[in-house]
Amino acid sequence: MRLSFRVFLGYVAIIVPVIIASWIMGIAVPQIAIITLVAAIAALIASSILMYMLGRPIQELRRGVQRIAEGKFTSIQLQQAPSDLVALAGTFNQMVESLKGRDDQLQALNDELSRRLRELNALYEVSRSVNSSLDIQEVLRAILNETVKTFPTAQKGLIHLIDESGKRLIPIALSDTSRPLDPSMGMPIDQGIAGRVVRTRKPVTLSDTAQDPDFIDLGSNVRSLMVVPLMVGDNVIGALSLDSTTRNSFTSDMEEVFQSLANRAVIALENARLYSDSQKRVKELTSLYNSALSLSGEQSPDSLHEQLVQRATELLEAHSATLFLADHTLRTLKVVSSFNTAHEGAKLAYRFGEGVAGQVAQTAEPLIANALPADAGNGSTGTEAEGSLIAVPLIWENEVLGVLQIARRANQHGFEPADTRLLTLFAQQGASALENARLLSNQRRRTRQLALLNDLNRRFAAILNADMLMKEAVQGVAERFGYAIVNIGLLEGDWFVMKASSNPEASSLHSGTQRIGQEGIIGHVAATGQPYVANDVLSDPHYLSVFPDTQSELAVPILGKDGVLGVLDIQERHHNAFINNDVSIMQNLAVQLGIAIDNAHLFHAAQQRAEQLTKILEVTQDLRRQQQLELMLQKITDIVQQTLGWRTVLLAMLDLSTGTSAPVAVATDDEGLRESILLMPPRPASNAHWEEEQYRISQSYFVRGEELSYPEGDERLVRTEMGERKPWEWQSDDLLVIPIIGYTGPLGHLSVDDPVDRQRPTLEKIQVLEIFAHQAASAIEDARLIEELHLKTDALEEANKGLSRASQMKSEFLANMSHE
Incomplete structure (x- = not known):
């Protein structure tokens, strides 16, 4: 239009x-x-x-x-x-x-x-x-699903993480929920495209997987692949993969977005890890708190040891645990408790530096040993193969008290530094609990020991027999204090002589002798007068083996009124048996024991002296009734032999006119010895070889055989062959001379030999002999006076008879003269 x-x-x-x-x-x-x-x-x-x-x-x-x-x-x-x-x-x-x-x-x-x-x-x-969400699997699946949606040509997404060994990539999340995670999706870190990305830390995009030799075909018809690394700071933790069944599905310009998504996955992993760590930390702190509550209560050391290994096993979700206590003297670790381990065929002690526990004890630093074989020499007490071990020291005031070792099986994951920190905190609580238990145990032990000490002191005070007292003491200390072997010995000259032992194997008490200052710990204590502790006798320079299996020894001096009286010796069959408190308690006991032994000796000496003095008074009265001097002299030697305990007694009398002394009476069971002594010629009384000030005891002279040398041609006054004797016993060459001194001066001397008790004389024994010698001197002088009186009386009677005859003759003469 x-x-x-x-x-x-x-x-x-x-x-x-x-x-x-x-x-x-x-x-x-x-x-x-x-x-x-x-x-x-x-x-x-x-x-x-x-x-x-x-x-x-x-x-x-x-x-x-x-x-x-x-x-x-x-x-x-x-x-x-x-x-x-x-x-x-x-x-x-x-x-x-x-x-x-x-x-x-x-x-x-x-x-x-x-x-x-x-x-x-x-x-x-x-x-x-x-x-x-805090569910890591849920988050990772969501991330993978969104990633697959973002790249329409993608088939599935997969996340790999590096395992604990750092040698393998493990699949942890897959976008396809209809397919389970297959372990075959994992791979060694030096293989595959994901392995290359992890190693190089750079993304890789493959338009055609068939063109890359590193691609591992798992039969999933993958034709295109894009992989980016998962980074936490400067550390790579894994890889994120996206694949497709068609070629040319991915281009390099997609890597930026894919890496952003991977970073979100890293954030999710880190959030999950942090949440897991925080939850684990809360759980750990709760466990530590509960452990501290359970360990803080009063309990025996054995119960505490069991608590430590059980709590540690639960804390680290491990399979077994072992508690070692350190012996710094021997530098060894000893198993004191274990949980879920088999001891058959296992070592119960390790040297410092041996195995995992030994290294920890030596360095005082925690140690992790993962992937250990069963025969790795790791210091485990179990017989099962263990996947990993962790050991931490129990330290108190910079000293390693022991080592706590935890084990996991091969099918459990290995230990991590976080486990070390947690177990170290637990070990600090354990060390504190062990020290508190030790202090409490020591306090209880000291209280119990003081009560036992008080009881023993009361019992000691009631016993006045020295031998019975020492036997009661060793049995009481062994039973009440739980010691393996308790010995008591006294000093006799230069020797320590065992007097009592709690060891039933000690068949002969006198077999335990040690030279003072030269032999054994006992000899050392006897010489120094100071207590001595050897918690490892094999490494102690003073130790002298007397009883087998002894590992620790404590010796304290028994002090009497005149110094060291003897030694209280205690031996144990394990190392580190004694602490300072034990030394203090045994010193207190030794002081009371010394007082009790002194009192027993004094009582025995007083009792014996009283008995001897009573006998001396009795026999002296009999002796004074004997008026014949020759019979009196023989009776004097018989009294000394029969009453005062000497098997051979010689009495020599001084002849003032010649200045010599000669045997006048002998008491012995050996008739031949008696005749040989009586046939000995007179000797000069002055300058006798034994009459020196160094040999003088009280008013008598005692010469040890080893100290006396006779002048050439001179012989012993009395010498009895006695066979072999102990060094502290009376010897064949020993000499004891008791002068007999009257009111007018020396009369002679007694020489005694071979005491019945085989012991060298004490001052008290010598003084008893001197008292008798004084009584004998008085009796001899009285006998001599009586004899002289008898002689003068006889002379006067003869003179009277002569005067009577003269008077009669005079009378007769006067009568005759008067008659005439």
Whole structure:
């Protein structure tokens, strides 16, 4: 219609000028009509031609515009069109090409925008998933699902993490929930594309997996692959993989977004790890608190040891535990308690530096040993193969009290530094508990020992027999204090002589002798007067083996009124048996024991002296009734032999006129010895070899055989062969001389030999002999006076008889003279 209107306008445009021109030119109306008709026809023809020439190109242009409106950017071709329209068509075609280019750009921008929106949406969903749950598997699956959605050509996503050994990649999450995680998806860290990404820490995109030799085909028909590393700071912890069954599904420009998603996965893993660590920390602190409560109560050392190993096993979710206590003297570790271990065939003690526990004791530092074989020499007390060990020292005031060792089986995960920190905290609590238990045990032990000491002291005070007292003491100390062997010995000269022992194997008390200051710990204590402790006798320079199996020895001096009286010796069959408190208690006991022994000796001496004095008084009265001097002298030796305990007694009397002394009486069971002594010639009384001040005891002279050398040609006054004797006993060459001194001076001396008790004389024994010698001297002088009186009486009687006869003769003479 628009074209007809345009033709009409064209027709009017032709006719109207023709009519106006004809009218002006004065042409007639008919002519004008003819002209007009002709013009109309011509205009119609012209308009038809014009319509044909302009309508088709315009229609083509209109259709081209419609195609552009429909988004079809195609060019138009005008044939038999005016040049202006052809030019217009060319311009139109240029515009179409320009619009097509812009549309392509716009489409590309739209596609990029859509992709960016998907990525941002995926990142948002991933971030929301990371923050919405603490279930790591749930979070990782959500991340993988969003990742797969972000890349429409992707088939599945997979996350690998490096295992504890750092040598293998372990699959932990898969986007395809219909498929379980297959361990075969794991791989050594030095193999596969994921292994390369972890090693190089750089992403890898494969358009065609068949072209890369590192690709491991697991039969899942993977043709394209994109892998990025999972980084925590500068450390790689694993890899995130995305695969597709079609080639060229991934390009390198996708790696940035994929890495962003991987970073969100890392955040999720870190959040889960932190949450797990915090939960584990709370659990650990709760366990530590509960352990501290359980360990802080009063309990025996054995019970505490069991608590330590059980609590430690529970704390680290381990299989077994062993507690070693350190012996710094021997530098060894001894097993005192274990949990879930088998001791058969296992060592119960280790040297410092031996095995895991020994190294910890030596260095005082924790130690982890993972992936150990059963025969690795690791210091385990179990017989099962153990996958890993962790050992920490129990330290108190910079001293290693022991080692706590925990073991896991091979199918359990190994120990980590966090386990070391936790077990170290527990070990600190354990060391404190052990020290508190030790102090409490020592205090209880001291209280018990003091009570026992008080009881023993009361019992000692009631016993006045020294031998019985010492036997009671060793049995009482052994039973009450629980010691293995208790010995008591006294000093006799230069020797320590055992007097009593709690050891039933000590068949002979006198077999336990040690030279003072030269032999054994006992000899050392006897010489120094100071207590001595050897908690490892084999390494002690003073130790002298007397009883087998002795490992520790404590010796304290028994002090009497005159100094060291003897030694209380205690022996144990294990190391480190004695502490300072034991020394203090035994010193107190030894002091009381010394007082009791002194009192017993004094009582025995007083009792014996009283008995002897009573006998001396009795026999002296008999002796005084004997008026014959020769019989009295023999009776004196018999009394000394029979009453005062000497088997051989010689009495030598001084002859003032010749200055010599000679045997006058002998008491002995050996008649031959008696005759040989009585046949001895008189000796000079002055300058006797035994009469020196160094041998003097009281008023007598005692010479030890080893100290006396006789002048050439001189002999013993009395010498009895006695066989072999102990060093502290009376010897064949010993000499004891008791001078017999009267009111007028020396009368002679007694020489005694071979005491009945086999002991060298004490001062008290010598003084008893001196008392008897004094009584004997008085009896001898009395006997001599009586003998002289008898002689003078006889002389006077003879003189009286002579005077009587003279008087009679005088009377007779006077009578005769008177008669005459």
